Amino acid sequence: MADSQKPVTTIKSPVAIHYNYSIGAGQSTFMRAIHEGRILGSRCPDTGKVYVPPRLTSVETASPMTELVELPDRGVVYTYCIVNIKFYDQVLEIPYAYAYIVLDGADSAIMHLIQECPIKEIRPGMRVQAVWKDRAQWTESLENIRYFKPTGEPDLPIEKIMSEIRKKSYA
């Protein structure tokens, strides 16, 4: 017999729902290109801003974006964070760093890892370039880029870059 005073604190009720997600036309363009080692963005016809990955319509003006722009695999750190906490299924050893990187010629940042450099040296304005997996391992994934590493070039003034991007904003 169950204890009438004892609170029921746990039940087990497993739930599994599977999804086949559609990433859409804009991101599909990005994925097909990255499979070949190319990074694509799209240009807003109203502001000239280049978005990475490409989208079908401008985030700021809703106009169709039909012009695709190929971008280099190097850029500049806009901002970064250091992961210091452990969690289940963690692949990387802590501490490690994630950064938002503005590729040269882009007006939006992509997120990626920064490695091959002491964490203390990561800073906004630092020039970085992509380190790719072996070509044979490329798939339709941003993980074709293992991480970004410093190029050793002089820093760029990030506030100047961001203010140039802000100036393009449609108001």
Next chain:
Amino acid sequence: MREVAIIAFGQTPNRRREVHHNDAEMVAPVVADVLKEVGLSRRDVDFTCSGSSDFLAGYSFSWTMAIDALGAWPPIQESHVEGEAAWALYETWVKMLGHEEIDVALVYGFGRQSMTSPRDVMVLMNDPYLETPLWPDAISQAALQARALLDAGLCTEHDFAEIAVRNLRHAESNPLAQLSGRFNPDELLKTPTIASPLRKHDCPPITDGACAILLAAGDRARKLCKRPAWIRSLAHRIDVQALGRRDLTRSRSARLAAEAVGAIGRHFDIAELHAPFTPQDWILQREFELSKDTVLNPSGGIHQGNPMMGTGLVRFGEVAARIIRSEADRGLAHATQGPCLQQNMVGVLEGE
């Protein structure tokens, strides 16, 4: 009190699977279409509200991704309901009644059922301790309701089939319809049951799609639209959640909502009922006491397409579009969410 009207309605073609576009890409052309219809730009929209569900989308805060479709810069006034977009219409309507600064508003809804099994996702609406572990899927729950109707001697499986035949026949004149055609109820009754007593024709199609409505207040509506579809009244009510505590042959909440908008005993040229399953169409007709000459689901109703979380808003759009085109003077629009008609909204729309 301010008057508020629907001045434009648009929707994507109802498709079994939209694999090429994501949510934002589905929403963007529909929003562009409704704005173009009345010659407005996105900057003329004072308030935006949407309805969708993360459980269908498969990721959290999925509605924020759809904002990309709007050109939301400078930042806009926006709200969202995690559910059927007809409730986003309600939120917007209430705001417009009381806020003079909102003259034009955009309401949209979207859902892609094809990415997962909607029959299973809907299980998660139930009591997580006592019901969900038993995995009562959406079709089985609707079948419980259908069985209750049959056992009470209120109607027959033939009545259910006739509802499907009517919807599919009306859908023939709807170019965006997913399903349509001429069928014979006796032939439909020879098909196998999915969850007895429900057959395929009693169940909603699986649809990917998006829809949008533009609202405007008072003279702004008259200026933008030759014949606005005025929302004369709008109300919603909810039943208790557990099916075991409800009389499944009735929908008390639907009845109360209809009473609240003064729909009972009133003549309607058309009525669009959001009845995911055919027995629910039968229940709603009974609760609303619709007259024999009211044209039910001229769009094809649920068989036209079921872009879940937008399906109810489409009902309002289909009624409004017919008033705007002067094909009807007064219509009833209904939306529902929750299992077995748990929550119901009724609106009365009229032309001038």
